Amino acid sequence: MLTGGGVFALFQWAQKEYRAPGPLAERTVVVIEPGSGLQRIARQLSEAGILDRPEVFIAMLRYTGEYRDLKAGEYAFDPAVSPEAVTRKLVDNDVLSHAVTIPEGLTVYEIFDLLRQNTDLTGELPDGVVEGTLLPETYHFNRGESRADIVRRMQIALQAVVADLWENRSAGLPYATPEEALVLASIVEKETGVALERPHIAGVFVNRLNKGMRLQSDPTVVYALTSGQGPLGRELTRQDWKVDNPYNTYQNTGLPPGPIANPGRDAIAAAMNPMPTKDLYFVADGTGGHAFAETLKQHNRNVAAWRKAKSSGN
Structure with missing residues (x-):
């Protein structure tokens, strides 16, 4: 039978063990399932190599009463983490954070495909999400968060921007x-991947709209042909430009009836504050950017230069 002094010595030893570095050799991720009790958690942590004396962990949490505050979730533990530090993580719900990055210019269909493939998310995707209402960005979440929650966060973020x-x-x-500005922003987004060009391209489209000229944007034709369900997979043809579809800006004057993608903040900013310019035309310049022109004559020269560069493989 332990004397008072023996009990005190045992308690001191337990405290020392509780605060000492643990046996974990490498970073380890553990998922504590909802409804797990103290015994089950201690056993799971021991089996993962995080605790070498689970009985000390159990005894100290019962002594402090913190066993009532342990929370389920996905936790990452660093090497040599002490039982006390383990407790702090589980009590503070310091769970592992995941991230999903949505590239600019994807359609709702393509974004949903990314979210569907992410196995750290759960649940079904919502119905009726309108094109151009999701903000491309990196979103952090905890394992098990619903896909519908991510979509709602994207919608709220877009509205704020x-x-x-x-x-x-x-x-x-x-x-x-x-x-309507979002419609133009989506076209700008699909026309160029060069951030510095976006205000210039927006300025060209604004000029064309003000003059009653058709936008003649290839990405709108692609959207007309695919309904946003992935890339076209080939180059556009002159016959494609004739497709009878309200999104085809070669056949229809003004903006299409809705966005053709989900634009990022920079493209939206370009549509709201386009660059003042007299340019009415642009074409790829063969280097990833575009050549701009005020007149059709100059534009045709730029087109010829682009075709020559393309045929030569430059």
């Missing part, structure tokens, strides 16, 4: 609502 940028838009834009 649009509200901010619309409030500070340029005067005299040829569209009256932020929804």
Whole structure:
């Protein structure tokens, strides 16, 4: 039978063990399932090599009462983590954070495909999500968060960005609502991957809209042909430009009826504050950017130069 002094010595030893570095040799991830009790958690941590004396962990948590505050979740433990540090993680719900990055310019269909493939997310995707209402960005989440929650966060983020940028838009834009600005932003997004070009391309489209010229944007034709369900998989032809579809800006004047993708903040900012320019045309320049022109004559020269560079493989 332990004397008072023996009990005190045992308690001191347990405290020392509780605070000492543990046996874990490498970073380890453990998922504590909902409903797990103290005994099950201690056994799981021991089997994962995080605790070498689970009985000390159990005894100290019962002594402090913190066993009531342990939370389920996915936890990452560093090498030599002490039982006390393990407790702090589980009590503070310091769970492992995951991230999903949504590239700019994807359609709702393509974004949903990315979310569907992410196995750290759960649940079904919502119905009725409109094109151009999701903000491409990196979103952090905890394992088990629902796909529908990520979609809602993307929608809220887009609304906040649009509200901010619309409030500070340029005067005299040829569209009256932020929804129309998003349509142009989506076209700008699909036309170039060069961030510095976006305001210039937006300026060209604004000029064309103001003059009643057709936008003649190839990405709108691609959207007309695919309905946003992935890339076309081939180059456009002159016959494609004749497709009878409201999204085809070679056949219809003005903006298409809705966005053709989900634009990022920079493209939205470009549509709200386009670059002042007299240019009415642009074409790929063979280097990843575009050559701009005020006149059709100059544009045709740029097109010829692009075709020559393309045929030579440059």
